[in-house]
Structure formats: C-alpha cells, structure tokens
Amino acid sequence: xxxxxxxxxxxxxxxxxFIVDHEELRRNCAEFxxxxxxxxxxxxxxxxxxxxxxxxxxxxxxxxxxxxxxxFDIVHKNIQHMPPKQRQKWIWDKIIYANPIKAIExxxxxxxxxxxxxxxNLEEIxxxxxxxxxxxxxxRIKVPNTGAxxxxxxxxxxxxxxxxxxxxxxxRAGFTVEGLSFHVGSQTTNFENYVxxxxxxxxxxxxxxxxxxxxxxxxxxxxGFPAPYDESVKSFRVLAKKINTxxxxxxxxxxxxxxxxxxxxxxxxxxxxxxxxxKAVRDGKLCYYVNDGVYHTYSGIIFDHCHYHMxxxxxxxxxxxxxxxxxxxxxxxxxxxxxxxxxxxxxxxxYSENIGAYSHASSTYFNGFPPAKVVHVNQxxxxxxxxxxxxxx
Ligand SMILES: *Cc1c(COP(=O)(O)O)cnc(C)c1O
Numbered sequence: 001x002x003x004x005x006x007x008x009x010x011x012x013x014x015x016x017x018f019i020v021d022h023e024e025l026r027r028n029c030a031e032f033x034x035x036x037x038x039x040x041x042x043x044x045x046x047x048x049x050x051x052x053x054x055x056x057x058x059x060x061x062x063x064x065x066x067x068x069x070x071x072f073d074i075v076h077k078n079i080q081h082m083p084p085k086q087r088q089k090w091i092w093d094k095i096i097y098a099n100p101i102k103a104i105e106x107x108x109x110x111x112x113x114x115x116x117x118x119x120x121n122l123e124e125i126x127x128x129x130x131x132x133x134x135x136x137x138x139x140r141i142k143v144p145n146t147g148a149x150x151x152x153x154x155x156x157x158x159x160x161x162x163x164x165x166x167x168x169x170x171x172r173a174g175f176t177v178e179g180l181s182f183h184v185g186s187q188t189t190n191f192e193n194y195v196x197x198x199x200x201x202x203x204x205x206x207x208x209x210x211x212x213x214x215x216x217x218x219x220x221x222x223x224g225f226p227a228p229y230d231e232s233v234k235s236f237r238v239l240a241k242k243i244n245t246x247x248x249x250x251x252x253x254x255x256x257x258x259x260x261x262x263x264x265x266x267x268x269x270x271x272x273x274x275x276x277x278x279k280a281v282r283d284g285k286l287c288y289y290v291n292d293g294v295y296h297t298y299s300g301i302i303f304d305h306c307h308y309h310m311x312x313x314x315x316x317x318x319x320x321x322x323x324x325x326x327x328x329x330x331x332x333x334x335x336x337x338x339x340x341x342x343x344x345x346x347x348x349x350x351y352s353e354n355i356g357a358y359s360h361a362s363s364t365y366f367n368g369f370p371p372a373k374v375v376h377v378n379q380x381x382x383x384x385x386x387x388x389x390x391x392x393x
Contacts (some may be wrong), residue, residue, distance in 0.1 A: 001377070003313055003351070006273055009375055010349055015275040016292035016372035018360045020048075022056045023378035024269035029060040032225075032261060035240035038247055042096050044223050044262030045071045047357040052376050053266060054078045058094075065223075065260040067099035069106045092116045092136065096220065098181065098260060100124065100140045100156045107131035118181050118220075120158040122169060129173045137170050138181045138220055139163060141204060143197035148185020148224060149305050157182065163204040164211055171213060179218030179255070180204055186304075187263060188224035189232070191239045195246055197221070202250035219251060220258040227267030229306070229354055236264070263357040270356020272297045272308075272372065276348050277326060286321045286342055290350060293325015293332040297355065297372045299362040301334065308352040310334065316341030323350075327367040 001021055010017050032041050042065040043057045049071055054064065055078050064075045075095055091113045100120040102110075104127065110117070111132040119125060120140040128135055142157030158166050167177045180201045184193035201219055208216065221243065226233045247257060278289035292298060300306040310323050321340045325332035340350070363371030 001271055003311075005377075006271060006351055007313055007349060009377070010273040010275075013373055013375050015273050015349065016290075016297060017273040018297055018355075018372040018374045019271045019273065020050065020053060020266075020356065020374065020376050021269045021271070021378055022052070022376060022380075025053060025056050025265060026060050026381065028265045028268065029057055029062050031236060032259075032264065033061065035237055036243060036259065038244070039221065039257045039259045041265070042098075042220075042258055042260045043265050044098075044260045045075060046361065047262030048266045048270070048359070048361045049074055050360075050374060051078050052379060053269075056379065057265060062265070063094045063096070063258075065096050065098045065262075067097070069103075069109055072097065072106075072110070096138070096258065096260070098140075098220070102127070102132075104131050107135075111135065116178065119170070120156055120166070122166070125166075125170050125173050125175070128175065133174065135175065137175050137177045138179050138218060139166055139170075139177055139204075140181045140183075141200060143182045143184055143200055144193055145183075145185030145188075146193060147188065147190035148193065149187035149189075151185050152183050153185065160200050160204055164208050167204075167208050167213060167216075168211065171215075176215050177213070179216045179220065181220035181222060181258075181260075183222035183260075184224040186224055187226045187229075187306075189226050189234065191234070191242050193224070194221065194239065194243050198243070198246040198250060205251075217254065218256045218258065219247075220260065223260045223262050223264075225259070225261045225264035227263050227354060227357065229267070266356040268354050268356065270359060271351060271353050272355045272359070273349055273351045274310075276344055276346055276350065279344070279346060282322075286319055287324060288321055288340065288344065288350070289324045289326065290334070291326050291369075292372055293327060293334060295325065295327055295329070295332060295366040296363045296369065297359050298325065298334050298352075299364075300355070300358045302331070303362055304358040306358070308334070308355050310338045310340060310350045310352055312341050312344060313349055313351070314341065316343045318342065326369050329367070 042063040145153040274290040323334040
C-alpha cells in the first residue's frame with residue numbers, strides 16, 4: 001500500500017493500527033492457484049484468523065486448515081451455502097483439521113461433521129476410535145525441515161519408516177486413511193525440502209500399496225511457502241515449478257493434492273502503523289519508543305523468528321537507531337538496529353510492511369496495552385463477479 005494511504009488511515013483510525021489489504025490477499029491466492037494448478041490451497045487459519053480474511057479467501061476459492069475448535073467455528077460461520085445433505089463431501093472440500101494431537105473435547109464436537117483429520121501415532125488412533133469414529137484420516141509424516149525459518153519436524157510427524165504400520169493400524173481400527181500430509185517448516189527458502197518430502201511421500205504410497213492397502217487418494221503438501229520478506233527469497237514460480245514436476249512425475253492425476261499455505265497468503269497483505277511515544281539516547285544510541293511491540297503486532301519477532309523493518313514517512317539525516325515497544329519489559333524490543341531519521345518527533349508515525357502473518361494473531365493484553373486496531377481495505381472487489389471461486393460441487 002502506498003505511504004500516503006497508510007498515513008491517512010492512521011490519521012482516521014488512530015494507532016497502533018493493523019491494516020489488511022484484501023486486494024493483496026486475492027492476488028496471493030490467485031498466484032498460488034495459477035502456479036500450482038493441481039493443488040487446492042487450505043489457508044492455515046492460525047497465521048491470521050480474522051473472519052474477514054477467511055471470507056475473502058473463501059470468495060477467492062480457498063479452503064481452510066484449522067487446528068482448534070475456535071478456528072473451526074470461525075471458518076464454519078463464515079463460509080455458508082452448504083446443502084446439509086452434502087455435509088460430508090462439503091466439509092472435506094473446505095476444511096481439514098490438521099492438528100496431529102487433538103483434544104478429546106474437540107473430537108466429540110467434530111465427529112458430527114465427519115471431519116478429515118491428521119494423526120501421527122498409535123495413541124491418537126485409539127483416541128479417535130473412541131471420540132471421533134466418523135473421521136477420515138491423513139497420516140502426517142516427518143520430512144526434512146532444513147533451512148526453514150521455523151522448524152516443525154521435532155514436534156510432529158511419524159517417521160516414514162513407521163508410516164506403513166500406522167496406516168495399517170488405522171485401517172484395522174476401522175478408519176479409512178485417505179492419504180498423507182507433511183510440513184517442510186515455515187518460511188522454507190530451501191526448495192529441496194519440498195522435493196525430498198514429495199519423494200518420501202511417494203515411497204510410502206508405494207510401500208503401503210504393496211501391502212495391499214489401496215485406499216489412499218490424497219496428498220497434503222502442507223505449508224511453508226515463503227513470503228518475499230527480502231530479495232534473497234527466490235520467486236514462488238521457481239518453487240511451484242519444482243513442486244509441479246515432482247507431483248506430475250510421482251502422483252497420478254486421480255490423487256487429490258492439497259496444501260496449507262498460511263504465511264504465503266497473508267504476510268504481504270498486512271501493514272502496521274505505530275506512533276512515536278518517546279525518544280532518548282542510551283549508550284550513545286538514539287532510541288525511539290513506539291506504541292506497538294513484541295507483546296502485540298510485533299510478536300512474530302519472538303514466536304516466528306521474523307524481523308520487520310521500520311520505515312519513516314519522511315526523510316531526514318539518518319542513523320542506526322533502536323526501536324522499543326510500549327511495555328515495561330526489557331524483552332519488548334522491535335529492533336536494536338534500524339536506520340531511521342534522527343529528527344523524528346514525538347507523535348510522528350512509523351510503519352512496517354509484510355507483517356500480516358503470525359503477528360496480530362498472537363497479540364496479548366500484557367501491561368494493559370490492547371492489540372492494535374484492525375482496518376480492512378479493498379475488502380470487496382471493485383466489480384463483484386459471481387463467486388467464481390466456489391463451485392458447489
Ligand atoms: C502452521 C501450519 C501451517 C502453515 O504454515 P505456513 O508456513 O505459514 O505456510 C500449515 N499446516 C500446519 C499443519 C501448520 O501447523
């Protein structure tokens with residue numbers, strides 16, 4: 001978004017402000033579908049669960065990955081037009097419950113919907129048998145997360161060597177294992193992770209078929225698609241080409257391919273605007289104190305290992321500065337080295353781009369400071385087409 005527009009919104013709504021550009025959401029979703037034509041995106045709601053975001057992505061033809069009942073409810077409430085008789089087929093097309101370890105309370109509520117859920121161990125099969133016997137299953141396998149910004153393979157995923165046994169165990173328990181899922185790690189810039197993961201999955205498909213199990217018809221290639229935070233991130237087209245080549249080589253057309261992009265959809269659609277509350281020189285360094293920080297929109301600095309740049313709306317003599325959040329905790333540091341004008345005054349504004357993912361979603365009320373106000377722009381397409389993204393099929 002252009003700086004003038006950002007400043008106008010901040011003047012109108014106050015700060016701290018979190019701006020969601022829905023045109024950018026639609027662009028990201030369209031890019032995903034264009035370059036990965038075989039792959040249906042299931043937006044990972046945890047990246048930013050705002051209902052307006054869910055609605056826009058639904059209109060753009062996305063499905064959803066949820067990991068808790070509150071997330072399930074957000075999606076369920078915001079995507080309608082569901083003929084009840086098609087409930088089972090419909091829910092799988094639109095929602096996957098992709099938390100390998102599920103609460104019993106969640107399963108008892110979910111079972112009604114005959115959900116598609118992931119699992120990665122024997123205890124989970126026992127729990128599912130008791131509390132969600134109508135679920136369809138996808139086995140999450142562990143794949144290399146080399147070079148991802150956020151590593152996930154130490155927490156979830158069955159060793160590929162155990163995969164066949166886990167699929168046959170679920171089969172014996174009366175479940176249909178629909179297919180496999182994996183996650184290569186969030187913000188994966190090492191594209192070989194996807195190549196290796198798709199190959200590992202293809203081997204499991206082959207091995208389990210050799211053991212007589214032929215019901216698998218779905219591959220979920222997870223999240224991890226990187227946002228273009230800086231020039232070092234190679235283009236999505238390059239990644240998509242690699243993925244398409246492997247999918248077409250190893251998985252016949254009738255295998256349904258899903259993905260769970262979170263960051264890719266929302267990161268570039270979010271912008272934060274903050275106000276300077278204070279200014280001091282400490283140990284020779286100019287420090288700006290602003291009204292948003294790591295307990296709020298900048299939480300990704302801690303939880304997501306992400307860096308966000310601070311930009312000024314105007315030029316001036318520059319220096320490397322520190323930028324601190326509003327709370328009294330010394331952890332509340334946005335940056336120890338941002339190049340900013342030295343003559344900014346109290347009350348002036350700064351902004352950060354590409355801060356849509358894993359940011360506002362993990363805001364707290366710590367120290368009495370509430371999360372930033374959210375403003376949605378370009379929420380509705382200029383010319384509303386008949387919802388092309390939602391085939392009711
Ligand atoms: C967090 C998560 C995602 C989204 O990951 P991104 O890296 O943001 O694309 C997808 N699937 C699962 C199971 C997740 O836990």
